[in-house]
Amino acid sequence: MAEHDLGTRTLGPEGLRVSTLGLGCMGMSQSYGTADEAESLATIARALELGIFFLDTADVYGDGHNEELVGRAIKSRRDEVVLATKFSLSRDASGAMQTNGRPEYVKASCDASLRRLGVETIDLYYQHRVDRTVPIEDTLGAMAELVQAGKVRHLGLSEASSASLERAAAVHPITALQSEWSLWTRDLEDDVVGTARRLGIGIVPFSPLGRGFLTxxxxxxxxxxxxxxxxxxxxxxxxxxxxxxxxxDEVRRIADEKGCTAGQLALAWVLAQGDDVVPIPGTKRRSYLEENAGAVAVELSEDDLRRLGEIGTPAGGRYPQADYTYGDSPERTTG
Structure with a gap:
């Protein structure tokens, strides 16, 4: 039984029920300083106590370490968890990131993730980034076969363009789009959010706290x-x-007025964008997890939302690559 009723939301046309907040597990294995396995395992256990049962990982996080960690954390609690993982990104010998959406890679990646996680089925399987060299229909065809084989329940895409969402949804129902969305990253609203909603695709914002900056x-x-x-x-x-x-500073000022933390206010703003939105703030510490959970109780008025909408846009791009864009794949050729 959850300690608090944080509630649930539903993603996608097939109705995947998840906790109102998810937990991004990446930072437990990479990118945000040194790992602390004991605290990470305790954080996942605490998430389940709090009613946060939507866990997000990927095969590339810590080069497999994160899936193994999550697998250990849920070993005796598999039925309590909605488990999401991803494929398509890997590091080459130089450490540079590469993308692979070839059908044979999809299937091999899924089998490897199932082994590391120690589970028989992945609840939500995402293509982590669209492969710009492989028609998305080919990738989704292989992903759909995983559903038919019982290895995966639902399919998703991450950082995909509107065109990719359209083409993917024509092959198989898409449950969720995972992309960056927060008070300081709002370009998803220009085009992609509207496409996702028209197709009935749920939206799972990563980095809803601006990679920690908005806290x-x-x-x-x-x-x-x-x-x-x-x-x-x-x-x-x-x-x-x-x-x-x-x-x-402006976020903090409004948060002080509301009697909450800046991070809780930033999360509450994401949650207020719609019932089809389920942010997955990442943390590897129980204290931050508990603070994040408190965001569900923060109520924002129309005036609050207006003021937050006017704080401005951040300086600098989302990634070091200046030409980074949402993912498109090549058209399928015939003949």
Whole structure:
């Protein structure tokens, strides 16, 4: 029995029921400083106590370590969890990220994830990034075969373009789109959100706290350890950092008025975007998890939403790659 009733929301045309908030597990294995396995396992256990049962991982997080960690955490509690993982990204010998959407890779990746997680079925299986060299129909065809084989229950895409969503949904129902969406990353609203909603696809925002920036806890680039990937992110560097701190100051001011933390306010804003929206803030600490859970109780008025909508946009791109865009794949050729 959950300690608090955080409620549930429903994703996609097939009606996948998940907790109102999910838990992003990536930082337990990579990107945000050193790992602490005992605290990570305790954090997942605490999430289930709090009624947060939608867990998100991927095969590339810690190069398999994160799936193994999540698998250990849910070993005796599989029936309590909605488990999401992803495929298509891997690191080459130089450490650079590469994308693979070939059908044979889809199936091999799924089998490897099932082994690492120690489960028989993945509840929600995402293509982590669209492969720009493989028609998405070919990738989705292989993913649909995993559903038919009973290895996967529902399908999703991450960081996909409107065109990719359209083409994918024509092959198989798409339950969720996982993309970055927060008070300081709103370009999803330009086009993709409307397409997802027209197709009945749920939206799962990652980094709903602006990669931690919107919590107000980060005040200097010196706050990042040497292995923290944010050091290389344009939004966390030089003049951009200083400009973005001012944006967070405004969030903090409104949060003080509401009697909540800046992070809770930022999460409440994402939750207020619609009942088809299920953010997955990542943390590897129970204290932050409990703070995040408190966001569900924060009620925002129309005036609150207006003020938050006017805080402005951050300086700097989302990723070091200046040409980063939502994923499109090549058209399928015949003959």
């Amino acid at each position: 107000g806890a980060i005040t200097s680039p010196d706050d990042f350890g040497p292995d923290d990937f944010r050091k290389n992110n344009p939004r966390f560097q030089g003049e951009n950092f200083d400009r973005n701190l001012r944006l967070v």
